[in-house]
Amino acid sequence: MTLRAALPPRRRRLALLAACALLPAAARAEPAPAPGPPPRVVTVVPRPTDRLATERIVLRTICGDIVIALYPDVAPQTVRQIILLAGSGVYDTTHFFHVDPSGYYLQLADARNRILPLTFIQQSLIHPLRAEWGPLRHVRGALSLAREPGRPDTALTSFLILRKDAPFLDKPGDTYTIFGRVEQGMDVVEALSAGRHSADGTPEVRLTVLQALVAGPQQLPALGLRGPQSPDWWLYNAQVAPVTAANERLDWIAAGGFLSSLVLAVAAFFLARRLPGSRGACSLCLLVVSLCGYMLLVLLTPASWTHAWIGVGLLALTLAVIRLLAFFDS
């Protein structure tokens, strides 16, 4: 039973919040543009089996559904992370941004470039993944994590779907993590790749992933999987709005808490200012105000792209808090 399937949306978000709190070390790393220490590579000892996980990832794209099976023994950490990301809605409204002109693969964009801004929780789930190199090869249907060239531990959320065998990607000592394969929907992959694209492989039509679901084998038939089709714009429009609402719900709850604390701290500040010798108390109130303001910035900025009034409010709030800080220690 998956997280997404087992819990109602609100409780699922709370569970993810708890999961997020348990992942501090994982969230710490950062893809590094500057030279750093040599990358740590975990080479998984080849096992005789490429057993598949019970969960499947279903990518509902504008051209149909793709069912992905995962290899938990070969790439355990990657598989756990992909299930977590898909279950928490990180892949919703991402897109395939690159169709290899030579026809080898179709590449999913980094989730940070999706239509809907990532929520606070979703952002906190993304972290660099260590390379997990196993016995699997880059063959048609394989899923391979994208990363920065020459830096195996920099994969985040982007991956490739191989359209034909690509042995040149199986470079000894510098290959890519293969974590799954397309179980159903290679024809959808081909439909996505068949559209017009520029010489460098950028599709002319946005190849959007409307939603990514985690499903057990018994749940698959109930999903009513769609075969290859031309881009379905009606579905595209119908899917984006509900996803927005679901993703933002938990951020709204947390933001409400911080906003209440901020209002209380401002009120306490103005009350304390009337009392003699309350310099320390006033300053403490202002610190609480500024920390709450910062957290509101963190939580609500992503929503400002879809609700302009939030952006206006956040800007006004930030300037007001900065103005209030002139009363600190005085």
Add this chain to the structure above:
Amino acid sequence: MQAAAQTPPAPRAATSAYFVNPAVDFALAGGLSIIVFLLVVVFRRPQRTDAIILAAAQLSWVVNWPHFSATNFRLYRSWENIRQYPLTALFIPWVILAVVAAALWSPQVLAPYFIKLFLIWSPYHFCAQTIGVTLIYLRRSGVQVRPWERRVLVSMVYSTLFTLLVRSEVKPETLEYYGIHYMSFGLPAWFLPVAGVLTVATSAGLVACFVLWCRRAGRLLPVVLLVPAAAQYLWFAGGWLWPSFIEFVPFFHSLQYLLIAWSLQLKEQRDRHDITPSRRFVLVESTRWYVLNIAGGALLFFFLPQWLSKGMRLPLPFTTGVFIAGVQIHHFFVDGVIWKLKRTTVSSPLMGNLHELLHPPAAPAPARGSS
């Protein structure tokens, strides 16, 4: 440097409207930026070329970074100062350090918004300094500013801030600072023309105030009264089509700050130690203060980020971006507290003039004998 929230008390008479002399004050208070802008426009050099970036970076070592260090110097140079602002001096650095550590720990979630906060606070701080410097010159010139006139000045300066912020925040897009990506607010597009109209209207209001001040004084007041606001207009509103000019805005802001901080440092040092004014005192004290600030600036903006990056094994651009944002937020924070013109300990020394520091006061003329 920030203006006080309340109307300042009756000003102590200044011996001169200028800290140094009309030319130097004009240049450092913002006139240099106006001249540079005119040169850029006349010679049509809008591009932000590598040479421009390099020049601005080199100037950072000797002007921008020392200006940040000057704040720390002013706050931490004596126990007397630390005791005056105990929370700011002893508590706030730890709070900011904690936020910096959190941002370094969470590069995807907390760091982008820390940078965003810094990039909103920074232009706000520029505005507060412009208002403060203008009020200082008004006071030095003996102009009594009425509350509504002050409001016009404040509105003009903050309307330029509004223009700047709206311009960078109006599109829903991801922006970048030292490789750290952060989101814009995606403000409504109609904010831009509104900001433009506001800026023009309030600028006209400030010019009208200047005419009023001249009429009230019965003379033409020094043009330096308008220079900080005019420069501010170019920095945030008028000069945005000239990226080569915008590259130097932090440098011009720092020059403005250094003029005031240097003047205050000399005056306070002289008063504290009862030093006889002399050319030697000014030279020695200025050199000591400036060298210390250059060293402090290099430590804060160059050496510490390098050590931090190596120690924490984090990418240098990311570490530098987060750390110097922390240093600058500390500067904004401290400046907001220590430069309140309503405090006579701040405003009174700012009425001094270089001439008083170079030459001892003339001995009173001996009374003529009457026998």
